[in-house]
Amino acid sequence: MTKLNSNAPYRMITYDSLSSDITYSGSGSLRISNRKAYNLYYDRLFGKNDSVYTVSFWVYNMDRDMVPRNVIEVAVGAEKDNWYNVSYYSFKDIVTTFDQHWGLIQFDIPVKNANDFVSIAILKPPLGSPDIIMDNFLIRSNDVYFWLNNQLFVNNKMYKMN
Structure with missing residues (x-):
């Protein structure tokens, strides 16, 4: 999957x-x-002593x-399905950068405890919406950098090295 080059805990799903x-x-x-x-x-x-985690992933056809x-x-809670905070975000409000047709969706999750239970769901899309194509789902507590396919990723942003 991925090799971690920093000390921060993270979860990354590449969907390869x-x-x-x-x-x-x-x-x-x-x-x-x-x-x-x-x-x-x-x-x-992950159980680290962080109060905010950052989620990011790339979505195709953001244009x-x-x-x-x-x-x-x-949704965040101490236990599964016992939420103390539920938030809703529109993709258009949390896209942070674009790379051709891809948009990087990124948002923070404030938590009370570092081992809280989290649910992240894409709701039923609006009528007429095409399928959502996404890649590189990342949850991190601090800055994370790693190498994947000879490219450097820093907080889910790709930097091609010559």
Whole structure:
């Protein structure tokens, strides 16, 4: 999968096992049906003493009309399904940078305890929205950098090295 070159805890899903002809990097990406909601992450955090975690992932076709209208739900709780905070974000409000047709979605998750349970879901998309294609899902507590396919990633932003 990935090799960590920094000391920060993180979880990264590259989706390379899901072969696709549309990828941000690697050989695969996740295609989410335009007809249903999809849970991206449903698990505890890492147990470090951090109060904020950052989530980021790349979404294809962020320059098309309907894709930025999709909404993500983030729920945090001490136990599964016992949430003390639920937030909703529109893709268009949390895109931080663009790379051709790809947009980097990024948002922070404030937590009370470093081992809280987190649910991150893309809600049912608006009528007429195309399938969502995403790649390189990353949850991190601090700055994270690593090498993948001879490219340097710093907080999920790719830097090609000559």
